[in-house]
Amino acid sequence: MPARAAGETACPNPGALGTARVLSVDTTKGLEVGTKSYPQTLPLGPKEVVLTFDDGPIGKPTEQVLAALAAECVKATFFVVGEQAAAHPALLKRIAAAGHTIGHHSMTHPIMTGLGFEAGKADIERGWRTVDRILTGRDGDRPVTPFFRFPGFAPTPELAAWLKAKSIGTFGADLWGTDWQKTTPDALLRQVLDRLDKRGGGILLLHDIHAHTAAMVPALLAELKARGYRVVHIVPAGPVS
Numbered sequence: 001m002p003a004r005a006a007g008e009t010a011c012p013n014p015g016a017l018g019t020a021r022v023l024s025v026d027t028t029k030g031l032e033v034g035t036k037s038y039p040q041t042l043p044l045g046p047k048e049v050v051l052t053f054d055d056g057p058i059g060k061p062t063e064q065v066l067a068a069l070a071a072e073c074v075k076a077t078f079f080v081v082g083e084q085a086a087a088h089p090a091l092l093k094r095i096a097a098a099g100h101t102i103g104h105h106s107m108t109h110p111i112m113t114g115l116g117f118e119a120g121k122a123d124i125e126r127g128w129r130t131v132d133r134i135l136t137g138r139d140g141d142r143p144v145t146p147f148f149r150f151p152g153f154a155p156t157p158e159l160a161a162w163l164k165a166k167s168i169g170t171f172g173a174d175l176w177g178t179d180w181q182k183t184t185p186d187a188l189l190r191q192v193l194d195r196l197d198k199r200g201g202g203i204l205l206l207h208d209i210h211a212h213t214a215a216m217v218p219a220l221l222a223e224l225k226a227r228g229y230r231v232v233h234i235v236p237a238g239p240v241s
């Protein structure tokens with residue numbers, strides 16, 4: 001039985017999917033993972049899944065996702081948008097308090113390839129500073145959690161080099177549910193499970209801002225358990241600098 005991290009409590013639901021293991025991710029030398037964008041991904045075994053949710057926090061859908069994860073004692077990573085965090089600070093704090101990892105996804109979600117370097121850098125920095133001020137009161141030149149995902153998976157070489165120099169890891173995905181398009185919970189579930197089964201796991205991207213995604217998550221977690229998938233919770237390696 002692995003030791004539990006500080007603040008983590010035992011799962012009250014013995015039949016839950018649960019979090020199989022915690023993976024410490026070292027970003028000291030930079031990191032670019034997710035085979036949709038990069039040649040490499042995280043060191044995951046067969047049928048291991050990292051759950052990631054982007055673009056929130058935003059009211060009811062995020063709350064529903066949190067409730068579904070809590071019911072199954074599953075930890076995920078939320079790549080939050082700074083202006084959403086500023087609009088929903090209590091919800092941001094709830095995500096963190098539940099033990100999920102808070103990654104960063106810029107302040108206003110611009111597609112960085114359409115911006116100059118300074119404008120892109122400023123938007124990324126404002127994002128993590130806003131989030132960290134709400135969560136910790138800190139306003140640093142590095143985020144407390146050095147995990148970042150480019151809006152629209154659209155990096156620029158200059159911003160990628162800057163993030164690497166700051167020891168901030170960049171996360172793409174290995175697969176996603178195409179939930180930004182009109183869909184239904186059932187259709188989305190079938191799509192995600194089909195892609196998961198084809199790939200055998202990986203970093204999964206969903207968006208916690210959509211009602212159809214939030215409505216699908218409980219069934220997804222049930223199917224992950226039924227199909228023998230194991231959820232991996234990613235956390236930053238080493239002490240916060």
Ligand SMILES: [Zn+2]
Nearest residue numbers: 054055151152
């Ligand atoms: Zn996004």
